[in-house]
Amino acid sequence: MKNIYLVTGFLGAGKTSFVNNFLKNYNKKVAVIVNEFGEINIDSKIIHSKENIRIHEINNGSIFCCCRMLEFANALVEMAKLDIETIVVEASGLADPANLEDIISGANARCDNEYSFMGSLCLVDARNYLKLSTALPALVSQVQNSNYLLINKSDLVDEKQIVLLEKELKEKNPKAQIIKTTYGRFDELPHEIKELKPSSPSLNTPMARPDTKVIHPKPLNQKRLDRLINKISKKAYRAKGFVTLDGKKKYIDIVGDQLTLSDIDEAHRDEIVLLNIK
Numbered sequence: 001m002k003n004i005y006l007v008t009g010f011l012g013a014g015k016t017s018f019v020n021n022f023l024k025n026y027n028k029k030v031a032v033i034v035n036e037f038g039e040i041n042i043d044s045k046i047i048h049s050k051e052n053i054r055i056h057e058i059n060n061g062s063i064f065c066c067c068r069m070l071e072f073a074n075a076l077v078e079m080a081k082l083d084i085e086t087i088v089v090e091a092s093g094l095a096d097p098a099n100l101e102d103i104i105s106g107a108n109a110r111c112d113n114e115y116s117f118m119g120s121l122c123l124v125d126a127r128n129y130l131k132l133s134t135a136l137p138a139l140v141s142q143v144q145n146s147n148y149l150l151i152n153k154s155d156l157v158d159e160k161q162i163v164l165l166e167k168e169l170k171e172k173n174p175k176a177q178i179i180k181t182t183y184g185r186f187d188e189l190p191h192e193i194k195e196l197k198p199s200s201p202s203l204n205t206p207m208a209r210p211d212t213k214v215i216h217p218k219p220l221n222q223k224r225l226d227r228l229i230n231k232i233s234k235k236a237y238r239a240k241g242f243v244t245l246d247g248k249k250k251y252i253d254i255v256g257d258q259l260t261l262s263d264i265d266e267a268h269r270d271e272i273v274l275l276n277i278k
Contacts, residue, residue, distance in 0.1 A: 008142040009123030011093030011238035012255035014152040017184030065204035080111035096138040096203040101196040119194035122146035211276040219244040241272035
């Protein structure tokens with residue numbers, strides 16, 4: 001039997017950090033499915049792969065939408081043939097996993113019930129969830145369909161914000177375990193099999209698909225970077241990718257007006273994926 005874990009959370013909530021932290025300490029044979037709405041998958045490039053880790057990308061749509069659902073199921077069927085013990089699925093930031101039960105059941109019917117679902121973990125951005133969830137129903141569905149709710153970036157807000165957030169999460173999903181964390185840290189994945197909620201139609205449909213765009217910025221200095229951030233923050237929920245800043249390669253992550261810049265070990269092409277506000 002192979003174990004499946006689902007990792008959800010809005011854009012910039014810390015899913016990739018969580019996956020990296022887990023993989024760093026996980027010594028069994030594991031595969032990671034990384035889903036991205038856009039044509040280019042940035043997250044798969046910054047997941048720190050080890051020799052016994054396989055990474056499979058599903059791009060250009062949500063794995064819970066009819067446009068990529070069959071590809072997701074086919075990937076599970078093919079991975080059932082591999083010598084691995086665990087599959088971690090990192091869903092796209094606007095994923096609605098309400099139909100996960102149907103997908104796993106369909107895959108199991110094709111590969112002799114190879115998979116056990118161990119649980120869903122949702123990374124909740126302490127700074128942005130309350131503001132964004134009212135406008136983006138998929139975020140609420142992520143919370144409602146999770147076994148563990150990890151309030152990430154909890155060090156960046158005050159205790160009053162945490163209390164309000166915990167109250168909101170408990171109302172949406174009273175059965176989930178709520179854990180405060182920073183940098184996507186979580187000691188280990190659940191060991192007990194978790195029940196999937198009965199499937200319901202996913203909000204991820206071709207009509208609801210967000211508008212994505214890829215830009216290739218020229219090398220930046222601080223002034224040009226500031227102008228770029230100002231422009232992006234007005235029209236995109238999220239932007240992430242790679243840039244050259246003052247001659248050095250950086251990973252860039254923009255959520256609203258919040259910027260994260262990180263050094264990267266590998267040289268990637270300068271490109272930024274935008275998830276635009278419609």
